[in-house]
Amino acid sequence: MADQTGLEFIAVVAIITFCLVLCLKFSLVLLRGNVYLLCTVIPVVFLVLAILREFEEALHIRLAKEISDPAARAKRHSERRDYQERRYREHLATREAHEEYYKKESERLWQEEQERVLRDYRQPRAPRYGRETSNLAVPVSAVFAVWRKDCRTLLQTPELITKIPLPPHDSCPRGRCNLRSDYLKICSHRLKQFYIDSNLEEKELKDELRLWHPNGARVNQVSGEYREKVLGMANEIVQVLQEALEDLGRMKNNLR
Known part of the structure; x- marks a missing residue:
């Protein structure tokens, strides 16, 4: 209650001072005289000093009463503590509300992204894999x-992992090669050449190796009849990636 009274008193002093300053400003504009300026400023200064002095004395009197009265001091401390606790609870409630909102918004955006990916792969479209690509207008690389991009997306989406397509078919770079893998339906020479022509760095090849590793979390989440096919594809791709990494290491050693 004392704090509220003090604040009201300060507000009244501020309003009076502001009004006096405005009067002084308009008087200077109308009269433009130094004598009038002195006659106006001096009383205003004394009035403000007197008001501040009265406020200081009232503040000292209130503090002296609180010091001499333990009950009033305890009440003031209790009110201050209650106010701080109330502000802290309001802050916690606001922060929890924001965190809950961000959590729900993140879940909603993630769900929308998953639904978009599912809709995209459920739509009928012309096959882009599993056929000869030597004579295509689009480069085979x-x-x-x-x-590679589709495989990464499908491996990271449990609902779509059974839709991993076959890599693009093309003739073997070693000439007349009739070798075809059991699961990829493409010779390992061609697949290895694909990775080499992609100009992937060693870090990217290792990342690809971790993605396709048969003991990894992505491949092991496949179950049912499709598990054998995915594991077979993963084993063949991992073998090719390991050979590509070895060739890249030998190439770096030769350049040193």
């Missing part, structure tokens, strides 16, 4: 890049 670009087709392989799309295949």
Whole structure:
């Protein structure tokens, strides 16, 4: 209650001072005289000093009463503590509300992204894999890049992991090669050349190796009849990636 009275008193002093300053300003504009300026400023200064002096004395009197009265001091401390606790509870409630909102918003955005991916892969579209690509207008390296991107998306989405496509078919770079893997339906030479032509760095090849590793979390989450096919594809791709990493290491050693 004392704090509220003090604040009201300060507000009254501020309003009076502001009004006096405005009167002084308009008087200077109208009269433009130094004598009038002195006659106006001096009383205003004395009035403000007197008001501040009265306020200081009232404050000292109130503090002296609180010091001499333990009950009033305890009440003031209790009110201050209650006010701080109330502000802290309000802060906690606001922060929890914001965190809950951000959590729900993140879950909603993630769910929308998953639904978008599911809709995209459920729509009928022309096959881009599993056929000869030597005579296509699009370079086979670009087709392989799309295949890698789709495989990464599908491996990271449990609902779509059973839709992993076959890599693009192309002739073997070693000439007349009739070798075809059991699961990828493409020779390991061609697949290895795909990775080499992609100009992937060693870090990217290792990341690809971790993604396709048969003991990894992505591949092991497949169950049912499709598990054998995914594990077979993963084993063949891991073998090719290991050979590509070895070739890259030998190439770096030769350049030193």
